[in-house]
Each structure stands twice: as structure tokens, then as C-alpha cells.
Amino acid sequence: MKNKKYDLVVFGATSFVGQILSGYLWQRHGLKGELSWAMAGRSKSKLEEVRGNLGSGSSQLNLIVADASDQAALRDLCAQTKVVVSTVGPYALYGSDLVGLCAEMGVDYCDLTGEIQWIDRMIQAHEATAKASGARIVHCCGFDSIPSDMGNYFLQRESLARFKQPCNEVKMRVRRMKGEFSGGTVASMMNVTKELSANPSLAKKLGNPYLISPENTGTRQPSVKIPQYDKQAKSWVAPFIMAGINTRVVHRSNGLTGCAYGRDFKYDEAMMTGDGLKGRLMATGITAGLGGFFVAAAIPPARMALERFVVPKPGEGPSPQSQEKGHFDIRFFGATASGKNLEVKVTGDRDPGYGSTAKMLGEAAACLALDNEGKPGGFWTPSTLMGDALLKRLEAHSGLTFSIVE
Numbered sequence: 001m002k003n004k005k006y007d008l009v010v011f012g013a014t015s016f017v018g019q020i021l022s023g024y025l026w027q028r029h030g031l032k033g034e035l036s037w038a039m040a041g042r043s044k045s046k047l048e049e050v051r052g053n054l055g056s057g058s059s060q061l062n063l064i065v066a067d068a069s070d071q072a073a074l075r076d077l078c079a080q081t082k083v084v085v086s087t088v089g090p091y092a093l094y095g096s097d098l099v100g101l102c103a104e105m106g107v108d109y110c111d112l113t114g115e116i117q118w119i120d121r122m123i124q125a126h127e128a129t130a131k132a133s134g135a136r137i138v139h140c141c142g143f144d145s146i147p148s149d150m151g152n153y154f155l156q157r158e159s160l161a162r163f164k165q166p167c168n169e170v171k172m173r174v175r176r177m178k179g180e181f182s183g184g185t186v187a188s189m190m191n192v193t194k195e196l197s198a199n200p201s202l203a204k205k206l207g208n209p210y211l212i213s214p215e216n217t218g219t220r221q222p223s224v225k226i227p228q229y230d231k232q233a234k235s236w237v238a239p240f241i242m243a244g245i246n247t248r249v250v251h252r253s254n255g256l257t258g259c260a261y262g263r264d265f266k267y268d269e270a271m272m273t274g275d276g277l278k279g280r281l282m283a284t285g286i287t288a289g290l291g292g293f294f295v296a297a298a299i300p301p302a303r304m305a306l307e308r309f310v311v312p313k314p315g316e317g318p319s320p321q322s323q324e325k326g327h328f329d330i331r332f333f334g335a336t337a338s339g340k341n342l343e344v345k346v347t348g349d350r351d352p353g354y355g356s357t358a359k360m361l362g363e364a365a366a367c368l369a370l371d372n373e374g375k376p377g378g379f380w381t382p383s384t385l386m387g388d389a390l391l392k393r394l395e396a397h398s399g400l401t402f403s404i405v406e
Contacts, residue, residue, distance in 0.1 A: 006038050006081040007369040009064060011098065012088035013039035014046040016317040017112065017142075019053075020358035021087060026054040028362065028397065031061060035366055040064035040077055068094040074101050083108040085141075085365040090188040092118040092195070099137060100126055106133035106377070108368050112142030112361050114245040115188050117195060117202060120212050123379045134377040138385055140249050141364035142357035143348075146382050147330050147400070148172055148246035148269065149253055150391060151346040153383035154402040155332045156261055159342050167334030167342060168262035170250075171222075172269040173233045174240055179326035179351025180318045190307060193297040212248050215255035217263045221247070224270035227283035232333045236279035237270035238286035253381045262337070272331075317354050326351020331405070342404070349399035359398035367393050 010025065012018040022039055029035040039061065041047050047063045054061065064080070066073035068088050078084065078101050088094045091113040102109040103126035113119065119139050130137050140149070152170055159167045196202050209223075210216040223243070230237045240246075246269055254261045273282035296302040307313075318326075332344040350356040364382060371389040382390055394400040 004080060004082045005036075006062075007035050008037040008083045008085060008365055009040050009077060009081040010037065011040045011066070011077065011084055011086045014041040014043060014050050015087045015089075017354060017358055017361075018087040019050050020323075020354055021085070021362055022050060023054060024358050024362045026058060026061075028366075031057060035369060038062040038064055038081070040066050042067040068097065071097060071101070074098055075105070078102060078105045078107045081107065083110070083365055083369040085109075085361060086111040087361075089113060089115075090118075090191040091115050092121075092188070092191055096122065100129075103127075103130040103135045103137060104133060106135050108136045108138075108372075110138040110141045110361070110364050110368055112144075112357055113139050113188070114142075114144040114185060114242065115192065116211060116245050116248050117192060117206060120205065123212060127379050131376065131378045136368065136372065136375060136377055136385055137379045138364065138368060138382060139379075140245065141361050141382055143328075143352040143360070144242045145246040145249040146360045146364065146394070147328070147346050147348065148242075149249050149381055149383045150394065151330060151332050151344060151402065152250050152261075152267070153253070153387065154346075154391060155334045155342060155344040157388075158344070158404060159334060159336060159340070162342070163336050163338070163340045165336050165338065165340075166261045166265075168264050168337050169266045169335045170261075171230070171232065171333045172240075172246070172267070173230065173235070173237060173331045173333065174269070174271045174328070175233075175331050176327070176329040177271075177352060178328070179353055179356075180322065185353060187313075190297060190303060193294070193303060197298065197300070206244065209247055210251055210255070213251045213255035215259055215263075217259065217265070219264050219266060221251075222266055222268040224268060225287075227273075227280060227287050229280075230270070230272070233272050233331065235272040235274055236283040238273055238283040239290055240269045240271045241290060243269035249381050253383050256381065256384045264337075318351065320355075323351050323355035326355060328352050328356070345401070345403050345405050347401045356399065360394065360400070363393040363398045364390060 013022045044065045066077045156166050209221040273279045328348045330346045334342040348356040367386045367390045
């Protein structure tokens with residue numbers, strides 16, 4: 001990793017999230033901060049446009065032209081940097097070559113994918129290579145799944161400090177969330193439905209909570225699929241659309257740490273909709289809406305109509321003002337085997353899919369570049385590779401808070 005030109009290269013800097021990420025890195029590090037970095041993408045003119053919007057002095061920021069399908073250009077990019085942070089999705093369509101090259105060349109890598117089927121394929125194909133080369137590969141460094149993975153990490157750390165044992169049962173509940181859906185996230189979800197249509201056996205894989213974990217303990221996992229009342233949260237709850245990826249990442253963290261949270265560890269996620277009849281009706285409405293969306297997405301003509309007329313397209317997103325008005329408040333309810341209880345609150349000060357995700361991804365990439373010397377190669381999760389160092393960066397710079405609810 002020595003003698004690299006850059007600490008970090010943003011690949012996909014002209015994408016919607018890539019532009020926000022580049023703006024964030026410019027504000028944090030400029031040209032000569034603690035991090036040396038460059039922007040990369042397939043269009044030189046678009047890269048120049050993004051660079052021109054960063055602010056005074058940005059004309060000196062270096063640009064690298066590389067297409068996701070151009071192996072030679074990607075190899076040249078990787079040769080110049082310690083870390084690549086990629087915003088080019090859907091990753092199952094455009095991300096595989098870059099991950100393979102990073103694993104081969106010993107280059108660290110992070111992204112904001114939520115495509116669990118693709119993560120599984122990358123682990124199967126490249127984990128041995130990454131371990132041999134020393135490359136640290138960290139998927140899911142955006143809203144999925146840093147709040148879930150790092151929130152549970154923070155809860156477990158506090159449980160060990162207070163009770164001398166981990167919480168072997170944890171429930172994550174989204175208390176409040178305001179923000180628009182990412183066009184890239186929707187495109188990734190649509191691509192999963194296309195893969196399922198072409199390969200129905202994939203459904204069984206996606207239903208396995210231990211799909212990407214090195215340890216399948218056999219513990220039956222809870223899953224909120226219908227409206228139900230949660231006594232701990234004192235609220236009705238509905239299915240959470242990102243639970244399918246977040247729960248798998250948290251179980252991988254448990255597996256990578258030798259089941260530090262327990263071999264009987266249980267974890268699930270849901271959305272809080274409030275108490276009483278209003279909360280019940282809202283939970284029922286959300287459940288029905290999600291069910292209808294996925295049914296429509298599974299039928300090719302309906303999926304085409306959704307993509308054309310309803311959902312945001314990749315590259316589309318909210319204004320900076322809308323991003324600033326967004327926020328989230330997530331709660332974790334933990335219980336130890338001996339009956340001790342702990343509640344943790346995680347908040348973010350921007351909309352989850354764009355403003356907050358870009359800041360989380362930026363701090364994860366900086367942490368990977370600057371704070372992880374000596375850590376071995378392989379496919380990690382945010383908490384297992386970066387732990388307290390990432391927690392510190394997130395709280396200091398990305399607008400996230402982690403706290404105990406007394």
C-alpha cells in the first residue's frame with residue numbers, strides 16, 4: 001500500500017450520491033487535508049462539471065477516466081490508490097470487475113450496496129484472493145447498513161461494559177425517518193426482482209438470514225412480516241424494507257467475531273407506526289403497500305410501468321434543501337440471557353438515502369484509508385473492521401449520534 005498516489009479514489013463521482021460524496025470530501029479534506037483523493041468516472045466532461053461545482057481551488061483536484069467495464073482502466077485506477085470507494089450501482093450489473101481487481105491487487109474497497117445476492121457472489125468468488133493480497137473489502141457503508149451494524153456494535157459494547165455479557169436478543173426499530181427513496185436503491189431492488197424472475201431458486205437463498213455469515217448457528221430468527229404490537233417499543237410495527245440486507249450484515253458481524261453476541265443471537269428490524277388504532281392502521285397500510293410494490297415489481301409489465309412512471313430513476317434525487325430537512329431516529333432494544341435490558345438510540349441529521357449516506361460512506365472510506373493499518377485482508381463488515389475508530393468519525397463528522405436511553 002506504500003507509495004500510492006492517492007489515499008482514496010471516488011469511483012462514480014458523477015452519480016447522484018457520488019456528487020454529494022465528492023462535495024462532502026471536498027468540504028472535509030479539500031486538496032491538502034488529512035486525505036489525498038481524486039474523482040473517477042466514465043465521462044471526463046461530466047467529471048469536470050462535478051469538479052467545477054465543488055468550489056474555489058477545486059480545479060487542481062485530479063480526475064481519472066475509467067468505465068466500469070474497462071478492465072485496463074480499472075486496473076490503472078487501482079494501481080494509483082490505497083482505497084476505492086464506489087457509488088456505481090446496481091452493483092450486480094456494474095460492480096463485479098472492480099471488486100475482483102481490488103481483491104487481486106490488494107486495494108481496499110468500500111461501497112453502499114444493499115444487494116445481498118451480489119455480496120454473496122463476491123464473497124464466494126474473491127474472499128480467498130482478498131485474504132491473500134491483504135485487500136479489505138467492506139460493503140454496505142451507507143444507510144444500509146451502518147446505522148444497523150454500528151448501532152448493534154455500540155449496544156453490545158455498552159452491554160459488555162455494564163452487564164459483563166452481550167445482548168443475545170436485539171430488536172431494531174425505526175422510530176422516525178424522513179427522506180426520499182434513492183433512485184439507485186430502487187434500481188438495485190428492481191434488479192433483484194429481475195434476477196428472481198430468471199432464477200426462482202434465488203428466493204431460498206435470499207430467505208436465509210445467515211446467507212453471508214461464516215457461522216450458521218441454526219438459531220431461528222424472528223422476522224416482522226405482518227403488523228404486530230411491540231410491547232418494548234410501545235408501538236405497532238410494520239415490515240422495514242431494508243431489514244433483508246441489514247439483518248444479514250449484523251449476522252455476518254456476529255459470525256466474523258466468533259459469535260461474540262452469542263450463538264443463540266437473535267436480531268430483527270421493523271418500523272414503528274405508533275400506539276393505538278392509528279398506529280395499527282398505519283402498520284397495516286405500510287405492510288399492504290410494500291406487498292403491493294413487490295408483487296408489481298415481480299411482474300415484467302408492471303415493473304416496466306413502475307420504472308417508467310412511479311419510482312425515481314438512477315441519477316435522480318432530492319434538492320440540497322430537501323436533504324437537509326431529512327433525518328432518522330432508530331432504536332435498539334437489547335436483552336441479555338440473564339434478563340438485563342438496554343435501549344440505544346441512533347440518529348442522523350440528513351435524509352437517510354442521500355445526505356446522511358454520503359457522509360457515512362465518506363467517513364467509512366477515510367477510516368479505511370487512515371485508521372486500519374495492519375488489519376488483515378478479507379470481506380469485512382463496517383463494525384468488525386473499523387469498530388471504535390469508525391464510531392468516533394461518524395459522531396464527530398457525519399451527523400450521527402449513538403447514545404443510551406436511560
